[in-house]
Amino acid sequence: MRYLPKSPAEREAMLAEIGVSGINDLFSSVPEEYRLTHDLAIPRQMGESEIVDYFKQAAAHNANGYSSFLGAGAYRHYRPVIIDSLVQRGEFLTSYTPYQAEITQGTLQAIFEFQTMICELTGMDIANASMYDGSTGAAEAVMMAVRITGRGDVLVARTVHPEYREVMQTYAQHQGHVAHELAYGEDGRVDLKALDQSLTENTACVLVQSPNFFGLIEDIPAIADIVHKKGALLIVSIAEAVSLGIVRPPVEADIVSLEAQSFGVALSYGGPYCGVIAAKEKYLRQMPGRLVGETKDKHGRRGFVLTLSTREQHIRREKATSNICTNQALVALMTTIFLTVYGKEGIKELAQQNLAKAHYAVGALSRHGKLLFAGTPRFHEFVLETDEAPEQLNARLLDHKIIGGLSLARWYPELGNATLWCATELTTREQIDQAAAILAEAPVAAAVR
């Protein structure tokens, strides 16, 4: 086996030095009746070229050469080449959690830089070293708010990503807190009146997403006012991190839960991505996950360490703020490199391009359908209502190698034939025009299928 650095003779010699006669002597503590006496029924050992072929074939059975208007929590942005060059350096790729600070300063400093940039972008005071993803991050943020307030009710906007809400529900069910859904109004955003009426003395927090699942920007200052009046906390979830280049950060929030996939992380069929929780400084002790802090060595040189670990499971066990241990460090490094590449001006310009593309797409596509929530400010996603059923519409688009908008029927049946479209800097005018032309074709063509 080519990964194993031992010759048969070396194995024999080592067994002799240990003082056993054969390798199975070292497995003698496994009761005999449970010892496997046959090969596992898995594919035979393959050569490297066979492995590459196997996955090339798998890749060929996925979409290839399609233009796509999908977003909905996973966004297609350009990934600068140096991201993969740098994260594939073995010193980053093959090191563990930086428990031994003296020989992991590289990882530690990069995380410190990550925490700083997340704070700058979200307008929060502190940020952790990452969470699994945006959905579990939102769920942990809710648990954090429940601990802080000591209250048991949670209000979750229906405009939060439906899968985030499902995950939140899974986490909440045995925490003894109850999650209520908060309706959206005619403008596709949190209904402020309903919010005001739903808040009680027992509301721990309100979870909203901005830009929300329909791509619309929530009125965070107004929501925060209402929420804070009742002594509850406001959690803002951000699924499209690039929006922060042009959309005002939710500075009125108490906790921000960000999914940073848009910052240079491959779509990879849904993961690994990079969640992160940022918050106001006063909530530091309730923060889940790892934190890196600056300190000095005995010669006064600056260095970085994992810190405040008394919040964490390896010290506090069942009283920890979370059970998280392994997080998404390498993915957080990808986002750190991405943000360094784009920097202060680039992130703005990038977001501006996304805004422009989506604006153009709205103009082109809404001629052949109805743009829902038309007057509300949005980033780069929008909901289109069509006469034609989404399945038919998308089938026609697929014939032209275009993956159209995502049908919302599964989660929002009240919206009828609604599809969620996304345009990013990678979407070309030509692709938009082509999709619009296909939309314009008579649905009679679809009925033939």
Added chain:
Amino acid sequence: MATIAEPISEKAFTGTPRKVTAHITQNEALMFEKSSPGKKGYKLPPLDVPEVDAQALLGSAARESTGALPELSEIEIIRHFTRLSTWNYAIDLGMYPLGSCTMKYNPRVNEYVSRLEGIAEAHPYQPESLSQGALQVIKSLQECLLEITGMDAITLQPAAGAHGEFTGILLVRAYHQSRGNPRKTIIIPDSAHGTNPATAAICGYQVVNLKSNAQGGIDVAALEALVNEDTAALMLTNPSTIGVFEHQIHKIADVLHARGALLYMDGANMNALVGKTRPGDFGVDVMHLNLHKTFSTPHGGGGPGSGPVACKKILEPFLPTPVVAESSDGTLHFNYNRPQSVGRVRMFYGNFGMFVRALAYILANGPDGLRQTTEDAVLNANYIRAKLEDLYELPYKTPSMHEVVFSDRRQVRNGIKTGDLAKRLIDYGFHPYTTSFPLIVPGALMIEPTESESREELDLFIDAMRQIAREAEENPQLILDAPHSTRISRLDETGAARKPILRWKPNTE
């Protein structure tokens, strides 16, 4: 720069590291300190649609400033992160014997195949008809993992070990609930990893602590006394965190099952079992695996991981939504209609990129390679044990599997603790072993070499540990001041926690 192992007195013994020579590393400031206005590391193509006025479109929601993000050119960015990388130790540089972490070689073909365009650019919501390759990867990996564990059903959704524990205990809870009563407690041995009790708590269970027996294993009589109608499950790590197989495993399972409780296995130590024995055969009801340990996906400085949960038939109805299913025409799809499911534990389908890597690893090994891997991992741990047990205290003499746990008892007499020995090991060119647990061994040295070490590397490690043992006797201050060869010396952790500085600010420094 300090040279390696500067003798603090001429007479006292100072060891000679054979694996390393000091060399220069580059200094590098924080990226923010290197930034200057107008530098750029990016170039966007010209916009092919009309420009828009953000202020007009977004109104009061428009952002004014993007804050203190850096401005740097591409070469500076390359150097910045390359310099940082050289400050890290890594498996690619040498043995990384962190116990319980299974720091094995991360094959590069895994990285290559996970970046193939049709895989890396697959959108989670692209039509299932255009995702058959991805679905096939999921299905194939599931089948391999079921065969390896001997279990009946599996979910790949959890993102890491602790997330797998969470999912597994939710299954336990849903199972009991379906029988009318979720029960109240989870029994956890005092040797367990911290995530086990933390998980039980977030699943709404009380933790009942089980004291280990004199061999560091499960005290079956004590367990029997603890299990009752309130017990939902025992969370067992097997081999245990001291690297010992619970040879009474069937009795443990029987005791639990007799009272309707379930056996959960923390599969962190599966690298000791693959191809040699299967949890499904020895009575485990539900378990998690760590693809980032046993199945070679890279740790990446702390993640990402992947923590599949495998279970017996009785728990299958409760698995998270969705599950992969086969249609009558042979194509694959996701089934969302799972009325008894515990729900979703993560958006989309899990850390798919890790599935690709783990499957590539399994294919590269085959049944014979996986078995040899396990055998080599166990061989290496026992070799280290045989070569060091005369100098380091072995608190439990039970046979070791993939890791060996010593204690610092003999060195403590000279005021030297496991953490100090660990720091000195750095000077010898090794990443330290695990120092912080298991809690049943005060001052633990938890050493897991994995199969990836050659005999030469093991011998260097053993030589280092032996020289350090002598230094501890004859030159303790040298160890207390270690490491001597790193860019920075020991850091003020107390200060870091007392006055936390968790981000750079424009006005400091």
